[in-house]
Amino acid sequence: MSATKKILLGCIADDFTGATDLANNLVRAGMRVVQTIGVPAEPLDADADAVVVALKSRTIPAAEAVAQSLDALRWLQAQGAQQIYFKYCSTFDSTAQGNIGPVTDALMAALNTSFTIATPAFPDNKRTVFKGYLFAGDVLLNESGMQNHPLTPMTDANLVRVLQAQTKQRVGLIDHAVVAQGADAVRARIAALQAEGVAIAIVDAVSNDDLLRMGPALAELPLLTAGSGVAIALPANFGLAPSSQAASLPAAGGLQAIVSGSCSTATNSQVLAFIQAGRPALAIDPLRIAAGVDVAAEALAWAQPLLKDGPVLIYSTAEPRDVRAIQGQLGVEEAGAMVERTLAQIARGLVAAGVRQLVVAGGETSGACVQALGIAQMRIGGQIDPGVPWCHALPDAALGAAEGLHITLKSGNFGTPDFFTKAFAALAA
Ligand SMILES: Nc1ncnc2c1ncn2[C@@H]1O[C@H](COP(=O)(O)OP(=O)(O)OP(=O)(O)O)[C@@H](O)[C@H]1O
Numbered sequence: 001m002s003a004t005k006k007i008l009l010g011c012i013a014d015d016f017t018g019a020t021d022l023a024n025n026l027v028r029a030g031m032r033v034v035q036t037i038g039v040p041a042e043p044l045d046a047d048a049d050a051v052v053v054a055l056k057s058r059t060i061p062a063a064e065a066v067a068q069s070l071d072a073l074r075w076l077q078a079q080g081a082q083q084i085y086f087k088y089c090s091t092f093d094s095t096a097q098g099n100i101g102p103v104t105d106a107l108m109a110a111l112n113t114s115f116t117i118a119t120p121a122f123p124d125n126k127r128t129v130f131k132g133y134l135f136a137g138d139v140l141l142n143e144s145g146m147q148n149h150p151l152t153p154m155t156d157a158n159l160v161r162v163l164q165a166q167t168k169q170r171v172g173l174i175d176h177a178v179v180a181q182g183a184d185a186v187r188a189r190i191a192a193l194q195a196e197g198v199a200i201a202i203v204d205a206v207s208n209d210d211l212l213r214m215g216p217a218l219a220e221l222p223l224l225t226a227g228s229g230v231a232i233a234l235p236a237n238f239g240l241a242p243s244s245q246a247a248s249l250p251a252a253g254g255l256q257a258i259v260s261g262s263c264s265t266a267t268n269s270q271v272l273a274f275i276q277a278g279r280p281a282l283a284i285d286p287l288r289i290a291a292g293v294d295v296a297a298e299a300l301a302w303a304q305p306l307l308k309d310g311p312v313l314i315y316s317t318a319e320p321r322d323v324r325a326i327q328g329q330l331g332v333e334e335a336g337a338m339v340e341r342t343l344a345q346i347a348r349g350l351v352a353a354g355v356r357q358l359v360v361a362g363g364e365t366s367g368a369c370v371q372a373l374g375i376a377q378m379r380i381g382g383q384i385d386p387g388v389p390w391c392h393a394l395p396d397a398a399l400g401a402a403e404g405l406h407i408t409l410k411s412g413n414f415g416t417p418d419f420f421t422k423a424f425a426a427l428a429a
């Protein structure tokens with residue numbers, strides 16, 4: 001394989017659904033984007049303005065997250081990337097030990113740069129930052145439910161404090177009063193902060209206009225760290241403007257299915273809406289998997305005769321109380337791993353049965369499915385809902401999908417209640 005053209009922007013995302021979220025915003029602003037699953041062993045064999053390397057590094061030990069991110073950086077630099085973007089969650093998900101701080105420090109050192117920004121603002125999905133405090137919807141991060149997250153409980157909405165606890169470099173703030181004045185004011189503030197010894201600045205943004213206003217000031221920074229929001233301002237820095245061509249994918253065909261392992265509030269309402277719309281849906285029972293039943297084979301046998309009549313849903317999605325009960329019996333990790341393995345096997349079986357339009361709900365579930373399908377890279381297409389695009393990929397040759405698979409990876413929290421029907425309509429449009 002050989003690179004057809006040097007890329008402009010190189011991105012490192014700390015999870016799979018977050019990677020497609022970032023890619024989606026870049027595409028909407030005019031870049032052609034490819035997402036790779038992990039760091040490729042070979043040079044890029046596609047024409048793209050930006051590549052997003054999707055890692056699963058959000059909650060792994062900090063040293064491993066650093067090593068994987070540096071690996072991704074070296075590969076992106078080899079593809080010609082002129083600027084690097086480290087993408088984390090719009091709710092700044094991180095453990096007490098990191099990984100946002102340690103990965104940022106390591107990337108700054110490797111890029112030999114003494115200043116970068118940090119902003120998870122994503123106004124399209126109601127994540128805003130004001131005076132350094134992160135809001136999810138109308139409430140502070142630590143009142144949004146994120147304080148109870150099993151892996152990354154976020155108990156402080158003050159991002160200057162949160163990030164300062166993860167890095168030895170000094171963390172400062174570019175507040176909204178500066179952002180509102182535009183790029184020159186942001187540039188001046190960056191210079192002043194650098195003179196004070198600040199290395200990383202949290203940046204306020206409460207609207208897309210704020211992100212677009214600061215955009216030109218970001219062109220000079222070798223490294224940006226952010227959620228996906230700031231991405232809407234970057235293609236313009238490379239002379240690119242929104243175009244429908246950036247989102248173009250091969251024509252879609254084949255059968256349609258949804259595999260959902262997300263148990264978030266949003267996904268629960270999407271499953272309910274699909275069932276209420278009269279579409280066929282099958283619930284997976286983790287206790288039957290644990291009892292040794294071949295639940296994947298059962299589900300595939302159920303789906304087979306129905307697929308010709310439109311999309312089917314296979315889900316382990318459940319309400320928090322039911323999930324806790326299962327976790328109490330099987331253990332949190334064991335239950336998760338068992339369900340992920342089963343759903344991944346089902347995704348493989350569905351594609352082998354002719355599914356060519358596949359929706360996967362949940363970050364961990366997406367990781368398991370994409371890996372089981374043997375997908376190495378995806379071309380990013382049009383947006384279904386903020387943060388969720390359709391993608392096109394070539395799965396494992398053994399699955400017989402030589403024409404490729406349209407796939408979308410939906411973050412647990414994203415999408416309107418009718419997402420599962422809307423997604424297929426968007427592809428047909
Ligand atoms: N009924 C269930 N009981 C116990 N665990 C479950 C059940 N259904 C799914 N799981 C597990 O819960 C986890 C859900 O995580 P996943 O990342 O897929 O969704 P999410 O957290 O909603 O999405 P995101 O990370 O995008 O916010 C997976 O490990 C999955 O296997």
Ligand SMILES: O=C(O)[C@@H](O)C(=O)CO
Nearest residue numbers: 017018021089090227411
């Ligand atoms: O930024 C977000 O909220 C998402 O892209 C994400 O990272 C989900 O895991």
